[in-house]
Amino acid sequence: MTGIKPPFFEIGPKAYLYGQDIIDLAKAADLASDRYDVDVIFTTPYVDITRVKAVTRRIHIFAPHMDPIKPGRGLTDILPESLVAAGAEGVMLNHCERPLSLKVLEQTITRAKEVGLTTIVCADSCAEAGMIARLHPDIIVAEQTEKVGTGDPCGTEYIEDASKAVKDVDPDILVLTAAGISNGQDVFNTIYAGADATGSSSGVAKAADRAAMVDEMIGAVRRAWDERHDASDRMLFKKGRFEV
Amino acid sequence: MTGIKPPFFEIGPKAYLYGQDIIDLAKAADLASDRYDVDVIFTTPYVDITRVKAVTRRIHIFAPHMDPIKPGRGLTDILPESLVAAGAEGVMLNHCERPLSLKVLEQTITRAKEVGLTTIVCADSCAEAGMIARLHPDIIVAEQTEKVGTGDPCGTEYIEDASKAVKDVDPDILVLTAAGISNGQDVFNTIYAGADATGSSSGVAKAADRAAMVDEMIGAVRRAWDERHDASDRMLFKKGRFEV
Amino acid sequence: MTGIKPPFFEIGPKAYLYGQDIIDLAKAADLASDRYDVDVIFTTPYVDITRVKAVTRRIHIFAPHMDPIKPGRGLTDILPESLVAAGAEGVMLNHCERPLSLKVLEQTITRAKEVGLTTIVCADSCAEAGMIARLHPDIIVAEQTEKVGTGDPCGTEYIEDASKAVKDVDPDILVLTAAGISNGQDVFNTIYAGADATGSSSGVAKAADRAAMVDEMIGAVRRAWDERHDASDRMLFKKGRFEV
Amino acid sequence: MTGIKPPFFEIGPKAYLYGQDIIDLAKAADLASDRYDVDVIFTTPYVDITRVKAVTRRIHIFAPHMDPIKPGRGLTDILPESLVAAGAEGVMLNHCERPLSLKVLEQTITRAKEVGLTTIVCADSCAEAGMIARLHPDIIVAEQTEKVGTGDPCGTEYIEDASKAVKDVDPDILVLTAAGISNGQDVFNTIYAGADATGSSSGVAKAADRAAMVDEMIGAVRRAWDERHDASDRMLFKKGRFEV
Numbered sequence: 015m016t017g018i019k020p021p022f023f024e025i026g027p028k029a030y031l032y033g034q035d036i037i038d039l040a041k042a043a044d045l046a047s048d049r050y051d052v053d054v055i056f057t058t059p060y061v062d063i064t065r066v067k068a069v070t071r072r073i074h075i076f077a078p079h080m081d082p083i084k085p086g087r088g089l090t091d092i093l094p095e096s097l098v099a100a101g102a103e104g105v106m107l108n109h110c111e112r113p114l115s116l117k118v119l120e121q122t123i124t125r126a127k128e129v130g131l132t133t134i135v136c137a138d139s140c141a142e143a144g145m146i147a148r149l150h151p152d153i154i155v156a157e158q159t160e161k162v163g164t165g166d167p168c169g170t171e172y173i174e175d176a177s178k179a180v181k182d183v184d185p186d187i188l189v190l191t192a193a194g195i196s197n198g199q200d201v202f203n204t205i206y207a208g209a210d211a212t213g214s215s216s217g218v219a220k221a222a223d224r225a226a227m228v229d230e231m232i233g234a235v236r237r238a239w240d241e242r243h244d245a246s247d248r249m250l251f252k253k254g255r256f257e258v
Numbered sequence: 259m260t261g262i263k264p265p266f267f268e269i270g271p272k273a274y275l276y277g278q279d280i281i282d283l284a285k286a287a288d289l290a291s292d293r294y295d296v297d298v299i300f301t302t303p304y305v306d307i308t309r310v311k312a313v314t315r316r317i318h319i320f321a322p323h324m325d326p327i328k329p330g331r332g333l334t335d336i337l338p339e340s341l342v343a344a345g346a347e348g349v350m351l352n353h354c355e356r357p358l359s360l361k362v363l364e365q366t367i368t369r370a371k372e373v374g375l376t377t378i379v380c381a382d383s384c385a386e387a388g389m390i391a392r393l394h395p396d397i398i399v400a401e402q403t404e405k406v407g408t409g410d411p412c413g414t415e416y417i418e419d420a421s422k423a424v425k426d427v428d429p430d431i432l433v434l435t436a437a438g439i440s441n442g443q444d445v446f447n448t449i450y451a452g453a454d455a456t457g458s459s460s461g462v463a464k465a466a467d468r469a470a471m472v473d474e475m476i477g478a479v480r481r482a483w484d485e486r487h488d489a490s491d492r493m494l495f496k497k498g499r500f501e502v
Numbered sequence: 503m504t505g506i507k508p509p510f511f512e513i514g515p516k517a518y519l520y521g522q523d524i525i526d527l528a529k530a531a532d533l534a535s536d537r538y539d540v541d542v543i544f545t546t547p548y549v550d551i552t553r554v555k556a557v558t559r560r561i562h563i564f565a566p567h568m569d570p571i572k573p574g575r576g577l578t579d580i581l582p583e584s585l586v587a588a589g590a591e592g593v594m595l596n597h598c599e600r601p602l603s604l605k606v607l608e609q610t611i612t613r614a615k616e617v618g619l620t621t622i623v624c625a626d627s628c629a630e631a632g633m634i635a636r637l638h639p640d641i642i643v644a645e646q647t648e649k650v651g652t653g654d655p656c657g658t659e660y661i662e663d664a665s666k667a668v669k670d671v672d673p674d675i676l677v678l679t680a681a682g683i684s685n686g687q688d689v690f691n692t693i694y695a696g697a698d699a700t701g702s703s704s705g706v707a708k709a710a711d712r713a714a715m716v717d718e719m720i721g722a723v724r725r726a727w728d729e730r731h732d733a734s735d736r737m738l739f740k741k742g743r744f745e746v
Numbered sequence: 747m748t749g750i751k752p753p754f755f756e757i758g759p760k761a762y763l764y765g766q767d768i769i770d771l772a773k774a775a776d777l778a779s780d781r782y783d784v785d786v787i788f789t790t791p792y793v794d795i796t797r798v799k800a801v802t803r804r805i806h807i808f809a810p811h812m813d814p815i816k817p818g819r820g821l822t823d824i825l826p827e828s829l830v831a832a833g834a835e836g837v838m839l840n841h842c843e844r845p846l847s848l849k850v851l852e853q854t855i856t857r858a859k860e861v862g863l864t865t866i867v868c869a870d871s872c873a874e875a876g877m878i879a880r881l882h883p884d885i886i887v888a889e890q891t892e893k894v895g896t897g898d899p900c901g902t903e904y905i906e907d908a909s910k911a912v913k914d915v916d917p918d919i920l921v922l923t924a925a926g927i928s929n930g931q932d933v934f935n936t937i938y939a940g941a942d943a944t945g946s947s948s949g950v951a952k953a954a955d956r957a958a959m960v961d962e963m964i965g966a967v968r969r970a971w972d973e974r975h976d977a978s979d980r981m982l983f984k985k986g987r988f989e990v
Contacts, residue, residue, distance in 0.1 A: 029332035033343030059337070060304035061321075061344040077305075079334040087460075088273035090323040090356040093303070099277030100305040112334040113847030116840070116877060117870045138849045145848060145877040216331075357603030360596070360633060361626045382605045389604060389633040517820035521831030547825070548792035549809075549832040565793075567822040575948075576761035578811040578844040581791070587765030588793040600822045704819075 018074055018132065018153070021205055021239040022053035023232050024190060024213030026078070026106075029059070031219055036062045037069060039218070042225035044070040046232035052239075054232065055134065055213070057106050060092065067101030076104040076134060079112050082121035094129045104132030108146070110157070123149050134190070140172075140179040147183035154180050155190045155213070170207040177208065197227070198234035205238035262318055262376065262397070265449055265483040266297035267476050268434060268457030270322070270350075273303070275463055280306045281313060283462070286469035288314040290476035296483075298476065299378065299457070301350050304336065311345030320348040320378060323356050326365035338373045348376030352390070354401070367393050378434070384416075384423040391427035398424050399434045399457070414451040421452065441471070442478035449482035506562055506620065506641070509693055509727040510541035511720050512678060512701030514566070514594075517547070519707055524550045525557060527706070530713035532558040534720035540727075542720065543622065543701070545594050548580065555589030564592040564622060567600050570609035582617045592620030596634070598645070611637050622678070628660075628667040635671035642668050643678045643701070658695040665696065685715070686722035693726035750806055750864065750885070753937055753971040754785035755964050756922060756945030758810070758838075761791070763951055768794045769801060771950070774957035776802040778964035784971075786964065787866065787945070789838050792824065799833030808836040808866060811844050814853035826861045836864030840878070842889070855881050866922070872904075872911040879915035886912050887922045887945070902939040909940065929959070930966035937970035 025043055027036055040056055047054040054073045058066050066075055081091040097105060107122055108114045114122065119135070126133045133151035137143035143156045156176030173191045180189050191209040195201055196217040204212040214231060221227035269287055271280055284300055291298040298317045302310050310319055325335040341349060351366055352358045358366065363379070370377045377395035381387035387400045400420030417435045424433050435453040439445055440461035448456040458475060465471035513531055515524055528544055535542040542561045546554050555563055569579040585593060595610055596602045602610065607623070614621045621639035625631035631644045644664030661679045668677050679697040683689055684705035692700040702719060709715035757775055759768055772788055779786040786805045790798050798807055813823040829837060839854055840846045846854065851867070858865045865883035869875035875888045888908030905923045912921050923941040927933055928949035936944040946963060953959035 026333065029327055029330055029335055029337040029340070032329065032337050032340035036340075057333070059340055061307055061336075061340050063305055064308050083273055085273055085276065088355065089270060089301070089350075089353050089459075091273055092305075093273040093276050096273070096276035096280075096303055096305050100309075106333075108848070109333050110849070111332065113849055115845030115847055116851070116874050117842070117845055119848070120871065120873060139852065141852060141880065142848050145880050148873065148877050215333075352604070354605070357605055359601030359603055360607070360630050361598070361601055363604070364627065364629060383608065385608060385636065386604050389636050392629065392633050514821060517815055517817055517823055517825040517828070520817065520825050520828035524828075545821070547828055549795055549824075549828050551793055552796050553832075571761055573764065574761055576843065577758060577789070577838075577841050577947075579761055580793075581761040581764050584761070584764035584768075584791055584793050594821075597821050599820065703821075 018053045018055065018188070020188060020210035021235045022055065022188075022190075022211040023201070023235050024055040024057060024076075024134070024155075024192070024211065025218055025228065026057035026213065026215040027059070027219050028078075028215050030216060032059070032062075035224075037065055039224055039228065040066040040070050040073065042228045043232070044073045046229045047072045049229075050232050050236035052232050052235045055104065058102070063097070063100040063102055074103045074132070075101055076106055076132070077102045078106050078109065080105045080107075080122060080126070080131075082118060082125045084125075094125045094131060097131060098129050102131065104134060104152070106155075107133060107135045107151070109136045110138060119146070120149055123151055137176075140175045143176050143189075144179035144183055147180045147187055150184055151187065153188045153190055153211075155192060156180070157190075157192050173204065173207050173209050177210075195231070198230035201231045201234040202238040205235055206242050208242070211235075262297045262299065262432070264432060264454040265479045266299065266432075266434075266455040267445070267479050268299040268301060268320075268378070268399070268436070268455065269462055269472065270301035270457065270459040271303070271463050272322075272459050274460060276303070276306075279468075281309055283468055283472065284310040284314050284317060286472045287476070288317045290473045291316045293473075294476050294480035296476050296479045299348065302346070307341070307344040307346055318347045318376070319345055320350055320376070321346045322350050322353065324349045324351075324366060324369070324375075326362060326369045328369075338369045338375060341375060342373050346375065348378060348396070350399075351377060351379045351395070353380045354382060363390070364393055367395055381420075384419045387420050387433075388423035388427055391424045391431055394428055395431065397432045397434055397455075399436060400424070401436050417448065417451050417453050421454075439475070442474035445475045445478040446482040449479055450486050452486075455479075506541045506543065506676070508676060508698040509723045510543065510676075510678075510699040511689070511723050512543040512545060512564075512622070512643075512680070512699065513706055513716065514545035514701065514703040515547070515707050516566075516703050518704060520547070520550075523712075525553055527712055527716065528554040528558050528561065530716045531720070532561045534717045535560045537717070538720050538724035540720050540723045543592065546590075551585070551588040551590055562591045562620070563589055564594055564620070565590045566594050566597065568593045568595075568610060568613070568619075570606060570613045572613075582613045582619060585619060586617050590619065592622060592640070594643075595621060595623045595639070597624045598626060607634070608637055611639055625664075628663045631664050631677075632667035632671055635668045635675055638672055639675065641676045641678055641699075643680060644668070645680050661692065661695050661697050665698075683719070686718035689719045689722040690726040693723055694730050696730070699723075750785045750787065750920070752920060752942040753967045754787065754920075754922075754943040755933070755967050756787040756789060756866070756887070756924070756943065757950055757960065758789035758945065758947040759791070759951050760810075760947050762948060764791070764794075767956075769797055771956055771960065772798040772802050772805060774960045775964070776805045778961045779804045781961075782964050782968040784964050784967045787836065790834070795829070795832040795834055806835045806864070807833055808838055808864070809834045810838050810841065812837045812839075812854060812857070812863075814850060814857045816857075826857045826863060829863060830861050834863065836866060836884070838887075839865060839867045839883070841868045842870060851878070852881055855883055869908075872907045875908050875921075876911035876915055879912045879919055882916055883919065885920045885922055885943075887924060888912070889924050905936065905939050905941050909942075927963070930962035933963045933966040934970040937967055938974050940974070943967075 043054050056073045057076045077097045083091050134153040135151040136155040137146050177189045180187050188210045190211040192213040195214040287298050299320050300317045301320045321341045327335050378397040379395040380399040381390050421433045424431050432454045434455040436457045439458040531542050543564050544561045545564045565585045571579050622641040623639040624643040625634050665677045668675050676698045678699040680701040683702040775786050788805045789808045809829045815823050866885040867883040868887040869878050909921045912919050920942045922943040924945040927946040
């Protein structure tokens with residue numbers, strides 16, 4: 015595990031961007047990660063991992079997928095060891111655009127542990143999130159697939175249900191709730207409602223000024239987290255728990 | 259088209275190697291390509307494309323696959339534009355470990371032409387080679403799948419049949435005949451028997467001294483090509499066609 | 503080959519219908535096939551093949567797909583021999599909802615010939631139709647995928663181009679041009695424009711009165727075919743070729 | 747749920763057999779099911795479901811797979827409603843030869859409940875069995891994939907672990923432990939060791955006398971079950987729990 019701790023934020027440019035645009039986005043994310051002291055997972059296209067690694071300092075570089083193979087045949091498979099060698103710290107698995115069978119998911123999480131990659135595994139429902147928790151990945155994305163790319167974020171109830179489904183099985187797993195995040199306000203609402211983390215893909219990639227949007231979103235993570243904890247402290251104070 | 263001309267050689271380390279071993283192999287191939295004046299296609303794992311590009315001068319860097327998408331969604335898809343930006347000159351398609359439907363193959367060749375990538379398309383039989391020729395890729399690999407990784411190369415008859423199947427449809431397509439190539443002698447025999455090109459994957463990747471094997475094989479390409487043409491000249495000479 | 507000859511018509515209820523509705527549709531197709539003396543291919547869901555066979559006399563029962571396996575493992579694969587035993591005469595391959603790689607398509611056509619099943623192979627473009635012709639299936643469906651289910655039929659030019667692409671390679675292959683056929687008039691236009699055959703899936707399955715629609719469409723095949731040949735005869739007569 | 751209760755036995759002829767051999771095997775299973783009063787799940791190739799239904803009285807006919815679609819497009823998909831109409835009582839899902847993503851598995855179990863099909867879901871490890879239990883299928887097959895078709899059955903420890911993994915989550919789910927069952931003795935050992943059920947595929951399909959093997963195996967289910975319960979009763983008796 016790479017030391018990622020809440021609150022954190024995931025950015026996945028997918029195939030919306032390529033080349034220099036990926037590099038520039040990664041740099042902007044690196045700056046904002048530092049400025050707001052928020053861990054950032056940057057899910058990087060395979061071909062860009064080494065270049066993103068070379069120009070960033072603080073963001074956590076994840077690959078979008080890998081295969082559970084060992085060194086050997088596999089012309090187009092993604093070898094776990096090759097990701098580590100390229101500079102990745104982790105890997106995303108089971109995204110709705112690349113669903114895995116249970117068996118392959120189990121094998122791939124095992125391989126990730128073998129080579130020292132952090133795992134962020136996507137679930138499509140609270141039921142799925144609870145099932146995947148039994149495989150003990152580091153992070154679970156509880157994303158409602160039907161909201162991917164819609165600009166309509168998940169509600170508070172979903173955030174709580176997803177978190178409970180996961181933490182009832184393994185309280186050490188971090189839970190990222192996303193899908194439909196399109197600006198800083200969406201980010202704020204999601205974190206303030208209780209999520210460990212959130213993230214954005216098209217919301218960042220399609221923004222008119224991507225660097226500004228990254229700054230807005232990551233800033234919102236920090237602000238929401240701090241306000242939530244202040245509010246929580248005030249609540250405790252009111253209840254007399256903080257009295258001396 | 260990147261200016262690749264016969265005789266040429268393809269090296270695909272697949273997932274046998276990763277990290278520094280890929281870089282070292284690419285450098286060895288680059289040296290041998292220069293030394294013997296033989297074009298070399300280096301089919302490079304996605305994550306290593308930029309690093310191989312940075313340390314080589316003469317080899318032609320190909321990706322092992324790409325998807326026919328345009329910029330947009332596609333978390334784990336390989337965007338054609340991203341390969342160009344990373345430094346690839348071409349792309350391999352339809353390898354037996356990643357077979358494509360006819361429709362996807364047609365679309366992907368079209369996308370390759372749009373972004374300026376050279377295409378090397380694998381066929382599994384002479385019939386398939388002839389069919390694929392109708393899509394006018396730059397190079398066709400006429401590989402007998404059952405020989406992949408066996409160390410038992412194709413015979414002369416297959417080389418001739420495959421070449422004829424392709425060139426009857428489009429004489430501009432180059433034909434690479436491979437599968438089962440495990441040392442310089444196999445390479446020599448294949449080129450001497452009439453192939454435009456040959457290649458090796460496990461034969462190189464599993465060699466005790468990979469750099470030496472690359473040198474041996476690429477040297478054999480040049481020697482076989484020159485002897486074949488000398489022999490052909492002598493034949494013509496004997497027949498009186500070269501008399502003054 | 504089962505003796506199917508032009509003009510013929512293909513009906514594929516897909517998963518639009520099930521159970522008794524499939525049986526009723528098959529009976530209606532059987533009646534119309536007899537009434538208009540038009541061969542009908544009825545592409546039947548696997549589970550319904552034996553029941554359709556039991557209640558029909560003249561239609562040609564095709565499976566929607568099969569796998570190139572031989573008897574052995576394969577829990578969910580469709581064994582060619584099992585289709586013959588169930589009463590199928592042929593098999594559809596490479597439909598846009600079940601695209602095959604070139605290699606698998608080649609193997610499956612070979613298996614079909616081994617067990618005596620007629621093959622109807624779908625192509626998505628004229629280029630694809632010409633390529634598939636090299637594998638010598640009995641029938642090629644030259645369907646423009648983007649029109650499947652749209653109610654907007656292919657034009658005359660496409661019919662001619664598709665037919666030429668196929669028959670230049672192998673004049674014995676029959677060509678079915680479809681996609682977007684939603685009533686008898688569409689059928690008439692397609693056959694009159696020169697197609698050997700046409701077909702319908704959603705156009706039949708979603709009709710208010712499916713039996714009436716089947717009768718209308720198959721009747722239109724016959725009428726268009728006869729008028730086209732009459733017109734052709736008159737043309738020849740005018741040109742003096744029929745004078746005594 | 748179709749009223750299947752322990753001890754029961756599953757037979758899956760897969761693609762080893764076809765046509766009349768499937769029918770004959772189903773009849774033999776039907777006879778043995780009656781003779782030994784053992785419920786039998788007969789996992790039937792799609793094309794044979796209606797014929798097997800027509801000639802059997804007691805066995806439970808299951809399809810080997812289905813897709814989570816609703817009536818509509820889907821040329822080669824297996825529509826749940828079509829299986830019910832054909833006479834199936836249940837469906838097998840997630841077999842190692844047809845692995846499903848978590849999302850599709852969840853959707854398909856939901857569809858099965860909607861149309862009234864019993865579900866038997868395959869798991870590849872105890873961890874997987876426990877995860878799948880959270881989706882509440884009727885039966886879980888805890889099969890070690892590496893033993894499929896080997897003739898080397900699972901040990902007692904695996905049977906207990908698999909059962910515990912499932913029943914800790916949902917005690918109503920029945921657990922079938924199989925893989926490597928090749929004769930009556932293997933069956934006896936598995937049931938006697940504590941399994942609710944076991945099954946065989948190649949062990950039956952490749953037997954010289956399939957009907958005799960079916961009788962031997964299903965007889966062994968009954969004998970093992972009765973002896974196990976007798977033994978258990980004697981144990982309780984010895985412990986004084988049965989004393990009056």
